[in-house]
Amino acid sequence: MSDVLTSRVSAAGASSSAAEPVLSVRGLTTAFRVDGDWKTVVKDVSFDVMPGETVAIVGESGSGKSVTSLSVMRLLAKGSSRIEGSILLNGKDLLALSDKEMRQVRGKDAAMIFQEPMTSLNPVFTIGRQISEALTCHGEIAKAEARAETVRLLEKVRIPNAASRFDDYPHQFSGGMRQRVMIAMALASRPRLLIADEPTTALDVTIQGQILDLIKVLQEEEGMSVLFITHDMGVVAEIADRTIVMYRGEAIETGATEDIFRNGRQPYTRALLSAVPRLGSMAGHSWPLRFPIVDVETGLRSEPSEVADTVERGAPVLDVRNLTTRFDVLGGVLGRKVGAVHAVENVSFDLAQGETLSLVGESGCGKSTTGRSITRLVQPNAGTVLLDGQDVLTLDTAAMRRTRRSIQMIFQDPFASLNPRMSVGATVAEPIVEHGLARGSEAREKAADLLKRVGLSPDMMKRYPHEFSGGQRQRICIARALALDPKVIVADESVSALDVSIKAQVCNLLMDLQQSLKLAFLFISHDMAVVERVSHRVAVMYLGEIVEIGPREAVFSNPRHSYTKKLMAAVPVPDPARRGIRRNLSVDELKSPVRPLGYVTPTRRYDEVAPGHLVRVDDGM
Structure with a gap:
């Protein structure tokens, strides 16, 4: 599989440019030590990123896409991880560099933007100081000159009133503005490669649109290459020249983004594309419409059906x-x-x-x-x-x-909503017992029935939240919300x-x-x-x-x-024909409600x- 992908990637790169790739990955294999054994999570992945090109790595949680990017930047813990293969950045083998040499590469030759900017920014330092540090650690530059360059970078990423915000702290910025600060920091030393790992997943749709437009504009201005990690096929369509689809640690399909969207060969690729909700797809439907479900192994798609009208028009509940x-x-x-x-x-x-x-x-x-x-x-x-x-x-x-x-509530983060010390069965049964609806075996039977109703097996009742996937944990939260009818x-x-x-x-x-x-x-x-x-x-x-x-x-x-x-x-549309479109959305922050x-x-x-x-x-x- 890997040799076929490598030849396709190389062919695509050769056709787009005769230049050498900025990033060339061959046979990348990454493993983690788990309970004394090595577990491989990225298996023999190969790809190139050409000058000025945007390559997207797409896949769901657990597919290995983020581990691939962290392996390229050598940001995995040394004692509990193992990286094999070849990673050439501007012809330099990153896996052969010492830790000190690698620190010089990060930020100067390749920079990375992470999903959650608040965990990447130091809350006790001003954003101006943090960006200036990215400038000073890679070369001799006077303090005044570093400040001027930092303000220029903040203006480049469209931070309003950039000079006056130099001394502000991260908590004084909105999520979208913090992500802009991270982009400014990444651009500080003018890297040839920018790795963006799910940079818009946690953002609102309008802020996401602004960040995508910003990355496109900066790429054109700076001439840098972008490796974009995401699970959102709408974002892929709008930003990527080529796409790599990962599934269970392997790159199962790669090619020009338009070809992937129109002629995806792998069932998993077709499943990802079919599951994307498209704005405007409800035209002609009077009632809510179920989502299509696609089998990732076969690519077979179950056509969605309209939900029957169950709305009672009497007095509102x-x-x-x-x-x-x-x-x-x-x-x-x-x-x-x-x-x-x-x-x-x-x-x-x-x-x-x-x-x-x-x-x-x-x-x-x-x-x-x-x-x-x-x-x-x-x-x-x-x-x-x-x-x-x-x-x-x-x-x-x-x-x-x-x-x-x-009246019950289901929250966004199911893991934070579940007590890690309580089994799933006890979690679902707790409201039933607390409200005196049932006790003992009767409460356990009702909890088992609720888990079955949300698509989980009753024999999972003795497990704990960390033993479930994110989707399964959300189902548990739904079962708990249903416990009191x-x-x-x-x-x-x-x-x-x-x-x-x-x-x-x-x-x-x-x-x-x-x-x-x-x-x-x-x-x-x-x-x-x-x-x-x-x-x-x-x-x-x-x-x-x-x-x-x-x-x-x-x-x-x-x-x-x-x-x-x-x-x-601002909604991303999964159509590669829109890749050159700019939304020209205002970069103003949401006005203050104070x-x-x-x-x-x-x-x-x-x-x-x-x-x-x-x-x-x-x-x-």
Whole structure:
């Protein structure tokens, strides 16, 4: 397999340029020591990256793509890892270099951007100092000159007011801006190769679009090569000249990105492409549509079916009116209140039994705080939340505890939601026992039935969370949420962290459960393509307020608010023909929701542009 791939890669490189490759990897094999034995996780991988070229390595979690990039940079722990093969960077064999020589290569000849910038930036140093350090450690440069060059780099990556932000700390930047800082740091010594390991996975769709555009522009300006690691085929289509598909540690297919998308030969490649939700695919469908499921071994695809209408049009099961949640901002020597974060401001909507209402928007818009306010995980300042006609905001602790049987929450990170010291069976049975619904063997039987309902085997009950994959852990969280037979489930970014095929399976599970149990879902997400597929209605939030709400088909086919249009324009489309497109999205950060004391929110007015389709006007955006 590897020899065939190598010949294809070499042929592709020769046709694109007669120049020598910037990066040439041959027979890369990486193993880790596990319980005294060596476990191979990357097997005989070979590829080239030519000057000015973008090569994407794509695959799901566990495929070996990130280990491949870390092996190239020699960032794996020496005692517990073993790298074999040949890695030539500008003709220099990286595996033959000493640790000191390798440190000179990192940043100067090759630089790397990681998925989570907050773990890569030192919180106790200013971002200016950290970028300047990347300049000074690779050459003699005066302090004033380093500062000037750092400001130039910050301007190059489109940081507004770059000079004034030199002395800011990482926590003072948004996620998108922190990722821009990481790119500036990576570019400090003008490397010929930039390795970007899932640099946009944790970002909102608009910020992701900005970062992708930025990498394209910088690549053209600097003439550098890019090795891009991702599991998002939409991102691959928009940025990569060539694509390498990895599966279980092997490079199973490689070629020009257009060929991979149009004529993918391997079943796994076709499965990845088929599982990608495409914005606009719901045209003509009145109700949510299940995701197609593709067998990675055979490539056989099960065609999705439309979900039957189970929405009951009577009195809503959940009715939210004028919900307002604010968090105090303290300042001064005495720590007095100087303002407030207006996280949720005068939000109103209802939710029928069997219906899915999706809340969408960027980080900081207030959608997660809305979900937590409804479930009283945070205490709102004002408004009413009627659950089956009862205002949950007026309940005492004991009454609220009983009411939580009717409204449950699924969180984004299933591993953080599960107690690592409790077996899965005990975790699912715990709410049943705590609420006095069953005990002993009866509670265990109900837990086993719930695990079976979400597609897991009852014999897994004795296992612990670390023994499950991310998708399986999310299924466990869903089973736990179902334990009390709730009427409403708040799903807060519950599929955002999952690989595309697992995301499809979990979304299908949620839709099937909704149909069989007539559950109402408040689905919180920033993934517009997924939202379009699972929703009956959609509400778009910006700075704590709903700016547009209506039936899914109306909002997606005829978005009226400028912010809704911006969200949709930023969604990556899995079509290689769009590779040269620039979205020209504004690089401004989301405006601050912090308001001074005494601030009065303007009275908002909404136009009904179609039945049930409301759009905020005179918003001053």
